[in-house]
Amino acid sequence: MKIGELAKRSGLSAYTIRYYERIGLLPYADRDQSSQRDYDASILIWIEFLGRLRTIGMPIRDMLRYAALRERGVGTEMERREILEQHRDRVRIHAAELQACLLVLDTKIAGYAGQEQRMKDYDTPPPERRGKPVGTRSARTRGH
Amino acid sequence: MKIGELAKRSGLSAYTIRYYERIGLLPYADRDQSSQRDYDASILIWIEFLGRLRTIGMPIRDMLRYAALRERGVGTEMERREILEQHRDRVRIHAAELQACLLVLDTKIAGYAGQEQRMKDYDTPPPERRGKPVGTRSARTRGH
DNA sequence: ATACGAATTAGAGCGCACTCTAAGTCAAGG
DNA sequence: CCTTGACTTAGAGTGCGCTCTAATTCGTAT
Numbered sequence: 598m599k600i601g602e603l604a605k606r607s608g609l610s611a612y613t614i615r616y617y618e619r620i621g622l623l624p625y626a627d628r629d630q631s632s633q634r635d636y637d638a639s640i641l642i643w644i645e646f647l648g649r650l651r652t653i654g655m656p657i658r659d660m661l662r663y664a665a666l667r668e669r670g671v672g673t674e675m676e677r678r679e680i681l682e683q684h685r686d687r688v689r690i691h692a693a694e695l696q697a698c699l700l701v702l703d704t705k706i707a708g709y710a711g712q713e714q715r716m717k718d719y720d721t722p723p724p725e726r727r728g729k730p731v732g733t734r735s736a737r738t739r740g741h
Numbered sequence: 742m743k744i745g746e747l748a749k750r751s752g753l754s755a756y757t758i759r760y761y762e763r764i765g766l767l768p769y770a771d772r773d774q775s776s777q778r779d780y781d782a783s784i785l786i787w788i789e790f791l792g793r794l795r796t797i798g799m800p801i802r803d804m805l806r807y808a809a810l811r812e813r814g815v816g817t818e819m820e821r822r823e824i825l826e827q828h829r830d831r832v833r834i835h836a837a838e839l840q841a842c843l844l845v846l847d848t849k850i851a852g853y854a855g856q857e858q859r860m861k862d863y864d865t866p867p868p869e870r871r872g873k874p875v876g877t878r879s880a881r882t883r884g885h
Numbered sequence: 886a887t888a889c890g891a892a893t894t895a896g897a898g899c900g901c902a903c904t905c906t907a908a909g910t911c912a913a914g915g
Numbered sequence: 916c917c918t919t920g921a922c923t924t925a926g927a928g929t930g931c932g933c934t935c936t937a938a939t940t941c942g943t944a945t
Contacts, residue, residue, distance in 0.1 A: 602791045604885065649842045649845060649846065652838055652839065652842045653839055653843065653846065674853050675853075675854055677853060678850055678853035678854065681846060681849065681850050681853070682850055685843060685846055685847070685850065688839065688843060689843070691786070692839055692840070692843075694837065695795055695796065695797055695832065695836055697827060698793045698796045698797045699797065699832060699833070699836075701793060702797065702825060702829055703829070705825065706822055706825050706826055706829065709818050709819075709821060709822035709825070710822065
């Protein structure tokens, strides 16, 4: 399979595939006689897995650590598991924050819906409106 | 309240507060005689709300649309609600994808856990290992 | 008086994850 | 033969959301 075909099948662009190879997320691909990459379908499983890591927001630097361990193969299972577990736990926390925010948002939307035509300059309708310890972002998101 | 105090209370850095004002996310703040920003505590409610939008991953350009409508005040409720609803729906979809990925990840982690010392070069342990339509990222994430 | 800390501005820089350009090679079809 | 289109490389550019620098001005404490 050449890169165009892999791009179609994986959903990544050819640019991204080359980029991933460059940085080490994808293993260096064999080239044919005219130095074009020739892929085995098995790479799709790895790309699919990477896609999942991306969906859950794992930074590329962590995927790289994982990819490096995977290349080393046997004996690296524990470390790989740890990477996965750590990120999973971060995601669970983030997902909970997300749900909390969605809940508040729904209340606000309901507020707007219940107002239809009227409403003054209130930006925060009926419910909620104490407010003291402000701030919602998670530790890993904040940079300082 | 000066910017340092607001920074502490809001969790944003002073840099970020100035940046938000610059781009229009925060209203232009009154300055005192020595042109230092002087904030009213009420701004915290707005910042808290922005924090929530950020937590749910709303891009700044959408927050800006919302902020502009809010500045215009009365008569913009419907549009504001639409912005919120649209993003909420996107987030719900993303959250579902997240859950699906977490599930698969948990299976994989369990696989590693159940292997402890052994395991060959399998990167994808016991369960799963068909694989055909690859690709997990959501429409808004993909750029092509 | 002066030193300190906290603020101001314009604008540069950063980290991330791509995304694209330019210039060139190559195989297959008309 | 020659065009077409898919590929190759190195490296530049993009969009996002901050984050920081430099130079300067204040108000306050010693």
